[in-house]
Amino acid sequence: MTARMKIVESRLPDVTVLRLSGRLELEDGDLLFRDYVNRLIAEDRVKIVLDLSDVTRIDSAGLGMLVSKYLSARKNGGTIKLLNLTQHSDHLMDITRLASIFEIFDEEEAALRSFRTPQFGSTTTQR
């Protein structure tokens, strides 16, 4: 058994970095994550980086919530980018082909810089 989801937020002028730790699973982190991102979007903070380095488990519901909130952010003129995937999370992104949806970064600075660079609807993986 592993610890529950916790979220630590860092606000930069235009981008919000959320550091997730614990489980992102059905009724165990997914709803906390949903509500947290909904609040950010309501505040018009729609450029979001998710640091997933301390996420111990992700299940189908967790992946679904990641995509759902990614689509919400996009609908509101922003996006969600992923940072520091564990080897297992990275594998899950590959086998579900979600790596073709999200921009994924290994370095926070590169993730933040990508928001300052004009984007053309790119969904390429930045590794």
Place this chain on the structure above:
Amino acid sequence: MGAHAAAGRRILIVDDDRGLRLALSVLLTDAGHVVESAGDAPEAMALLHQRPFDIVLLDIGLPSMSGLDLLARARALDAPPIVIMMTADDTSEALLESVRREAYCYLRKPFPPNTIVDVVADAARPDASQAIEVVSARPEWLELVAPCTLNVAERIQSFVLHLDAHLGEDVREAVAQAFRELLTNAIEWGGKLDPNRKVRISCVRGKRMLFYRIADPGEGFDIDRLRHAAIANPEGDPISHLAVREEQGLRPGGFGLAMTRALVDELIYNEARNEVVFVKYLE
């Protein structure tokens, strides 16, 4: 899972490591619980006979009497506490005895401090005392029958995954993910999260393969009508099923079968599709 249960539970910590007893006591007191501790089994039994406890955190390797024996005695009380086993003993025998003697779950030492607070919160939930029926508790064949709740799913995983602890990390993570996805499907869709319905789980370990079977109490499903699952998506569009789920009022998800197919070597459903087996071959 879900919101934290109410604090204020009466907790007994039983461990011969005084430093660990103190650390756990501080953590759980800060979380709002009423905590007492004992350094060995006789002291613990005396406390258990004096007043009721909701939850016992119990080390297996105690002096004078094994934690497993204390587990059996605690569970035989008129108002048995929920017992969480803590141990550095990784043997499957200790784990299986814990399952057989109705432990709530099994924590391997060392564990992160937050874990114990969260596990106690899970154990404090009203549905935590639901029993898992042990059909077979051999290392080669573990078979359980359990109520269809997510809390029970988490407990079963804590047992099953400890049995796989000796496997390489890649295999262990693949099997754990596949098992979790299929068990959650069985409990959520087949069992409708109804604690009165039961799911049956078998985990068989051969020299060259791991075999898992999950039978749910539902009517099964028609794989051609799974438009809400990622396996139905057209090539090049991994998320179109999410729109279908939204139309149907389903929560986000639907990646479980797609993941499982990629993670295991064989995935086979029965005709009704309310029973599934998966196999992972070992090198």
